Amino acid sequence: MDKTDFTDQLQKLKDGELNELTVQPNDFMVFQEAFMDFDARKRVVGAAQKGGTVVYTFEKDQKE
Template sequence: MGVVALNKEEIEEIIEKLRNGEIKQYEVTKEEFMEFREVLIKQKDKEQIRGEAKKGGGVVYTHVNE
């Protein structure tokens, strides 16, 4: 059984939940990182979504209101 990757729609839904405060943070694995980033960099408010690298290659994303 392989790793189930997030699709573009799921990633956009996660970003929207970060944006509206429905979730405080979301952690992606190193395997999901490139796909998540590809969707994230196309967002109008991408500067407000911050990623913090974790040991092992994962990244925790949070939304910052500035």
């Protein structure tokens, strides 16, 4: 995956088209670039899994 792919995935996560986004350890640095440029990154929450995989979800507002 490249930065554009991760940017698209983050937007889908925000829009509710994806429930979660899984990032493998070998893709983390590319993901990090997209993540740092993402406008709603403070609402993206990651949970580390065994083996270095991270599963990200998006926190919705109470109103949403």
